Every structure is written in C-alpha cells, then in structure tokens.
Amino acid sequence: MKNKKGSALVEASLVIPVILLTIMALIGVITDLYEKTTVSYQEHRQEMVQEEEEEMMGEAKRMADLLKGLI
Secondary structure (H helix, E strand, O other): OHHHHHHHHHHHHHHHHHHHHHHHHHHHHHHHHHHHHHHHHHHHHHHHHHHHHHHHHHHHHHHHHHHHHHO
C-alpha cells in the first residue's frame, strides 16, 4: 500500500508540470491569435473608413464643382 502511494506521488509530480505547461502554452497561443486578429480587424476597419472618407470628399468636390458651374 505504501509503495502505491509513493509511486502515485512521483507520477503526479512528473505529470502535473507537463499538464500545466501545456495549458499555459495554449493560453499563450490563443492570446497571440486573438491579438493578431484584433489588429487585423482594426487595420481593415481603418482602411474602410479611409476609403469611405475619400469617396465622400470626392463627392463633395464634384458637388462643389457642379455648383460653381451653375453660378
């Protein structure tokens, strides 16, 4: 009986750190992917906003030119 408890303790002391390191590595990978995805989304959103602003400025310039032609 004593031998089984000792072997279980040794086995646990070998397995638990491996499990904890695996969990920590997974958390690190997931966090990294989340950050990359967030940055990519923000960059894409910024590009869309810039394109929309440029389109609106172009439309405003065309309207101003049209009004100048009428005056």
